[in-house]
Amino acid sequence: MEMRLEVVQVPVSDVDRAKAFYTEKLGFVLDHDVEHFPGMRVVQLTPPGSPTSVVIGTGMTAMEPGSLEGLQLVAPDLPALRAELVERGADISEVQDMGGVLFAHFADPDGNRWVLQGATPPAVRDAHTA
16 A cells, blocks of 8 residues: 655745745645636646645634644755745745754744755764664
């Protein structure tokens, strides 16, 4: 049996504002923006290089806008990614070194909280699993 996590729902209050944030400030790719029927709009966005997408929209969830936290985006060069996102207008925390693993944080306009993680070098991974 095989299963893959391919889409994660992110609850937002204003779909157009969130779509602009994710595409313009974070560089997510717009996969589609479809209103299947009145009251159900599905906007699917994919982070560059990711096999997993997020979906925002209306008429799909009872989750409160801004209630999601802890989704992690992993990047091979977190300082460079942070610099690029800040240049695009995103409010990203400073990079923190947490014992050899780098992290930064941000929130979308509704307050959904995300974590940026630097890819863990093999030597650090091996040291923690030994």
